[in-house]
Amino acid sequence: MENVAHSARLLKWYDVHARPLPWRVAPNSNRRADPYHVWLSEIMLQQTVVKTVIPYFETFLQNWPTVHDLADCALEDVLKRWAGLGYYARARNLHACARMVVERYGGVFPTSEKELLALPGIGPYTAAAIRAIAFDQPASVVDGNVERVVARLYALKKPLRDIKVLIRQKAARLTPAKRPGDYAQAMMDLGATVCTPKSPACDRCPVRENCAARQQGCAAALPVRAPKKAKPLRTGTAFLVVRDDGAVLLRQRPAKGLLAKMLEVPATPWCRKPEDGDCFGAPVEASAPVETNWQCVPGFVTHSFTHFDLRLEVRTGRVGQEQPLLHQAFPERCRWVPRRRLAGEALPGVMRKIISYGLGEPL
DNA sequence: CACCCGTGGTC
DNA sequence: TGACCAAGGGT
Numbered sequence: 271m272e273n274v275a276h277s278a279r280l281l282k283w284y285d286v287h288a289r290p291l292p293w294r295v296a297p298n299s300n301r302r303a304d305p306y307h308v309w310l311s312e313i314m315l316q317q318t319v320v321k322t323v324i325p326y327f328e329t330f331l332q333n334w335p336t337v338h339d340l341a342d343c344a345l346e347d348v349l350k351r352w353a354g355l356g357y358y359a360r361a362r363n364l365h366a367c368a369r370m371v372v373e374r375y376g377g378v379f380p381t382s383e384k385e386l387l388a389l390p391g392i393g394p395y396t397a398a399a400i401r402a403i404a405f406d407q408p409a410s411v412v413d414g415n416v417e418r419v420v421a422r423l424y425a426l427k428k429p430l431r432d433i434k435v436l437i438r439q440k441a442a443r444l445t446p447a448k449r450p451g452d453y454a455q456a457m458m459d460l461g462a463t464v465c466t467p468k469s470p471a472c473d474r475c476p477v478r479e480n481c482a483a484r485q486q487g488c489a490a491a492l493p494v495r496a497p498k499k500a501k502p503l504r505t506g507t508a509f510l511v512v513r514d515d516g517a518v519l520l521r522q523r524p525a526k527g528l529l530a531k532m533l534e535v536p537a538t539p540w541c542r543k544p545e546d547g548d549c550f551g552a553p554v555e556a557s558a559p560v561e562t563n564w565q566c567v568p569g570f571v572t573h574s575f576t577h578f579d580l581r582l583e584v585r586t587g588r589v590g591q592e593q594p595l596l597h598q599a600f601p602e603r604c605r606w607v608p609r610r611r612l613a614g615e616a617l618p619g620v621m622r623k624i625i626s627y628g629l630g631e632p633l
Numbered sequence: 634c635a636c637c638c639g640t641g642g643t644c
Numbered sequence: 645t646g647a648c649c650a651a652g653g654g655t
């Protein structure tokens with residue numbers, strides 16, 4: 271394929287169809303996007319769709335207009351603002367990266383691939399995106415969209431995991447020296463709006479003449495993904511304790527692992543075996559954070575994580591102001607949170623489900 | 634390298 | 645409605 275024709279057609283399409291996004295400058299613009307904005311948006315966009323990211327991006331910029339502001343704030347505040355977005359390691363790395371950029375580089379993002387890759391939360395994709403979009407360097411940006419577009423352009427029919435290197439080579443060869451930032455965003459916009467996973471709109475595609483998969487009629491079937499494994503079910507019981515003044519008992523999760531450093535509703539361990547009333551041989555009551563008259567809420571809260579499904583029973587309990595916490599509840603990590611403050615806390619989506627389910631009202 | 638790591642948009 | 649899976653990185 272003629273690479274020049276490909277990039278020329280794509281850029282011409284992008285000039286017309288580029289979506290205005292908060293972190294994006296207009297195509298063919300003389301200005302470059304702010305590296306802080308590009309970095310922040312790219313971290314948020316990892317495995318997350320544009321529509322979901324936009325309000326979070328606006329909130330972050332409003333609270334922390336510069337990387338200095340973000341570096342100066344407490345991690346806890348970042349986690350609060352990140353709550354609901356998922357993959358919370360991104361938030362911890364974001365904060366660490368901001369501090370590193372300020373300490374090592376005086377708040378100015380480095381431009382070399384080596385230096386960018388050394389920053390927490392920045393991998394091959396994000397480093398290339400920052401170089402291309404913020405610094406106008408001809409870096410080859412390969413994300414899930416580009417993998418799909420390239421697999422179709424060349425009708426690559428082997429399993430995706432076996433041809434990742436080949437796709438990177440093809441993608442690098444397609445990347446133009448001019449307007450690399452616009453080109454990168456054009457490829458990703460194309461994948462997100464035209465060359466979509468299930469039913470690609472080939473009749474609207476600016477590079478349909480170059481697409482081998484379209485000629486063969488197999489575009490929708492590419493790329494070939496490995497079959498997914500079934501998710502195991504984990505079960506447990508959550509204890510929603512409401513104090514007489516309406517405050518709810520929450521607990522900070524451990525520093526590593528699932529939902530690290532986020533707040534949680536105290537609960538039993540989440541067990542592999544869906545056997546009610548028993549977990550590792552211990553009774554459910556052994557995980558209760560207080561002694562009270564527990565009330566079972568009918569039904570379950572269900573939630574699907576990346577690698578397992580969760581089904582939780584919820585029990586509610588009312589306690590007085592002077593109720594002592596039980597030893598098993600890790601009291602050093604427990605906090606009473608006023609009802610009105612709940613929505614702004616670092617509560618993951620699953621915990622918000624549990625609380626609103628147990629309270630019988632939205633947060 | 635395989636696995637861990639969230640959530641909700643999308644059809 | 646449920647299944648797919650997204651602008652990936654860390655270990």
